[in-house]
Amino acid sequence: MSMADHRPRSIPDQLTTPLARALKSWESLLLVVAIGIFILNSFASPYFLNAWSLSDATFNFTEKAMIAFAMALLIVAGEIDLSVASIIALASTAMGVALQLGAGTPVLVLVGLGTGLLCGAFNGVLVTRFGLPSIVVTIGTMSLFRGISYIILGDGAFRGYPADFAWFGQGYVFWVISVEFVIFALLAVVYGVVLHKTNFGRAVYAVGNNATAALFSGIRVGRVKMILFLLTGLMSGLAAICLTSRLGSTRPSIGTGMELEVVTMVVLGGVNILGGSGSIPGVVIAAFVMGLVTFGLGLLNVPGIVMSIFIGLLLIGVIALPRLWAKLRRA
Amino acid sequence: MSFLKSREAILTGAIVALLALVATRYGAFIRPANLAAVFNDTSPLIILALGQMVVILTRCIDLSVAANLALTGMVCAMLNVAMPGLPIGVILVVALALGAALGAINGLLVWKLDIPPIVVTLGTMTIFRGVIFLLSDGQWVNSHEMSASFTGFARHVILGLPVLSWIAILVALVMLVVMTRTPMGRALYAVGGNPHAAVYTGINVGRSQFIAFVISGMLAGLCGYLWIARYAVAYVDIAGGFELDVVAACVIGGISIAGGIGTVGGAILGALFLGIIKNALPVVDISPFWQLAISGAAIIIAVLFNARADRTKGRVILKSAEVTQ
Numbered sequence: 001m002s003m004a005d006h007r008p009r010s011i012p013d014q015l016t017t018p019l020a021r022a023l024k025s026w027e028s029l030l031l032v033v034a035i036g037i038f039i040l041n042s043f044a045s046p047y048f049l050n051a052w053s054l055s056d057a058t059f060n061f062t063e064k065a066m067i068a069f070a071m072a073l074l075i076v077a078g079e080i081d082l083s084v085a086s087i088i089a090l091a092s093t094a095m096g097v098a099l100q101l102g103a104g105t106p107v108l109v110l111v112g113l114g115t116g117l118l119c120g121a122f123n124g125v126l127v128t129r130f131g132l133p134s135i136v137v138t139i140g141t142m143s144l145f146r147g148i149s150y151i152i153l154g155d156g157a158f159r160g161y162p163a164d165f166a167w168f169g170q171g172y173v174f175w176v177i178s179v180e181f182v183i184f185a186l187l188a189v190v191y192g193v194v195l196h197k198t199n200f201g202r203a204v205y206a207v208g209n210n211a212t213a214a215l216f217s218g219i220r221v222g223r224v225k226m227i228l229f230l231l232t233g234l235m236s237g238l239a240a241i242c243l244t245s246r247l248g249s250t251r252p253s254i255g256t257g258m259e260l261e262v263v264t265m266v267v268l269g270g271v272n273i274l275g276g277s278g279s280i281p282g283v284v285i286a287a288f289v290m291g292l293v294t295f296g297l298g299l300l301n302v303p304g305i306v307m308s309i310f311i312g313l314l315l316i317g318v319i320a321l322p323r324l325w326a327k328l329r330r331a
Numbered sequence: 332m333s334f335l336k337s338r339e340a341i342l343t344g345a346i347v348a349l350l351a352l353v354a355t356r357y358g359a360f361i362r363p364a365n366l367a368a369v370f371n372d373t374s375p376l377i378i379l380a381l382g383q384m385v386v387i388l389t390r391c392i393d394l395s396v397a398a399n400l401a402l403t404g405m406v407c408a409m410l411n412v413a414m415p416g417l418p419i420g421v422i423l424v425v426a427l428a429l430g431a432a433l434g435a436i437n438g439l440l441v442w443k444l445d446i447p448p449i450v451v452t453l454g455t456m457t458i459f460r461g462v463i464f465l466l467s468d469g470q471w472v473n474s475h476e477m478s479a480s481f482t483g484f485a486r487h488v489i490l491g492l493p494v495l496s497w498i499a500i501l502v503a504l505v506m507l508v509v510m511t512r513t514p515m516g517r518a519l520y521a522v523g524g525n526p527h528a529a530v531y532t533g534i535n536v537g538r539s540q541f542i543a544f545v546i547s548g549m550l551a552g553l554c555g556y557l558w559i560a561r562y563a564v565a566y567v568d569i570a571g572g573f574e575l576d577v578v579a580a581c582v583i584g585g586i587s588i589a590g591g592i593g594t595v596g597g598a599i600l601g602a603l604f605l606g607i608i609k610n611a612l613p614v615v616d617i618s619p620f621w622q623l624a625i626s627g628a629a630i631i632i633a634v635l636f637n638a639r640a641d642r643t644k645g646r647v648i649l650k651s652a653e654v655t656q
């Protein structure tokens with residue numbers, strides 16, 4: 001073991017960052033990549049540089065990014081939630097059931113958010129009260145939540161959502177600025193402030209860097225993690241509202257595989273998968289990068305499953321390349 | 332006495348109770364011929380669970396097994412369509428080798444670049460599925476395109492059991508010997524039990540994890556051919572989500588996700604438990620749509636159970652303080 005391993009881990013979220021270091025940061029690298037993809041896209045397809053096209057492109061990431069913000073905090077705190085896509089399925093199914101019982105839009109929204117919160121609470125209790133590893137718990141709830149949707153819906157679907165419910169996924173606030181994009185932007189600010197400017201945010205980093213030390217510093221580790229699981233569930237409920245509203249129907253297979261894209265977005269945004277470091281601006285830029293890549297490929301008629309190869313490569317490559325680089329430099 | 336308290340004994344009891352319960356609703360379920368059919372149906376799950384067990388023992392997880400199975404299966408099917416005369420022996424070697432190679436990709440990323448296994452295998456899971464689409468162009472390979480010997484091999488009955496079942500038994504026996512009677516098996520347990528101590532004993536932790544992924548991949552590849560042969564169809568989404576059943580079988584079988592704890596018998600019994608539930612659902616008039624939720628609930632209950640079993644041993648004081656927060 002080298003001496004470097006014995007130095008205490010510094011908390012990476014610096015309060016004052018010199019300009020030179022900011023330019024070399026992961027976020028600015030990502031920004032360059034995002035701009036590069038933007039320019040490539042505009043050369044690749046004549047339909048790309050158009051206000052409505054660009055507005056459409058945002059739908060590729062807004063729902064996933066809502067979850068990614070909460071997931072980023074959860075991963076920084078050293079936990080993970082793989083059940084988010086299944087929470088979407090269950091929340092959407094619950095809304096469908098409420099719809100059958102004659103619920104209006106306000107009730108549907110409450111049902112969606114409430115189901116998400118309950119699912120998050122279920123994960124959180126299992127992890128914090130019973131001390132179970134979050135990976136296994138959420139692999140289990142990933143089957144359980146979607147399984148309940150299948151029990152309720154079988155191979156059927158819920159349709160006929162009220163017209164005003166469509167506002168969330170299909171509405172526009174102003175010209176080409178969609179409702180979903182506004183929710184995304186507001187959440188980006190809220191989560192950025194929470195993680196980087198509040199005591200709670202500092203506690204999240206502390207828990208992720210060293211849970212034992214955090215406990216001795218008077219941080220309620222279990223409570224911090226519980227809140228983060230609740231937030232992730234709530235955001236999945238919100239994403240379920242937007243997705244259901246956009247698609248106009250609920251099937252039990254809704255959002256399958258989305259957990260992978262959310263985790264990829266968070267990791268691409270520079271959040272350490274082992275916990276302890278990461279930033280919200282990074283996740284925001286990563287959301288744009290992923291949205292632009294998938295939209296660009298879509299314009300080039302690349303099928304969805306081939307895009308998933310890119311997402312998988314992106315997820316592994318983003319973690320592998322810096323480590324490979326560090327290894328080569330050391331050698 | 333200690334055997335009666337072991338996970339294997341509890342699971343055996345649970346399986347017997349489950350069979351008795353099903354038998355009260357439908358007596359023919361426990362006829363030997365039907366039990367043999369259930370075993371045959373569960374054989375791929377048993378083989379995959381044995382591979383997953385090795386990976387989980389070394390503190391890793393392999394979520395790419397089902398995608399590996401589907402990719403290898405598709406390659407075998409396309410090979411058969413292109414060269415119908417190719418002997419089954421060659422196809423088996425191709426399946427084992429390709430599966431092992433795909434597993435080695437996971438293993439190398441974990442060993443050489445130290446990337447968390449969950450991230451690696453989530454990534455390769457989607458990549459493998461995407462590659463199947465690229466290879467097959469989204470087309471199905473149907474039974475009439477496959478040769479009779481290709482699909483017949485897995486169903487060929489020897490001594491009352493199909494070859495598929497015999498392969499599962501063979502794999503179980505080999506794994507039993509490897510895990511309990513060889514230095515490699517001991518090393519795999521040591522790596523998961525205490526990686527730091529393993530290093531000081533002269534065991535290469537990363538290399539052991541690599542070997543675990545290769546074993547898991549190889550068995551997934553083997554299942555790939557057997558699966559395609561049995562169902563006589565190959566397409567992109569084959570065995571979709573099956574990795575969750577495999578992990579569930581391991582967790583139910585008492586294999587600790589924290590590594591180092593678990594037995595071949597446990598993995599087999601865990602797989603059989605799930606297999607019996609799956610086969611019993613239609614018999615007792617429960618919609619097959621319940622399957623997914625039951626697997627999920629089984630994972631959570633089993634992991635709760637495992638955690639309680641772990642807690643009887645010595646614990647760090649702070650850990651309990653952390654939990655009670």
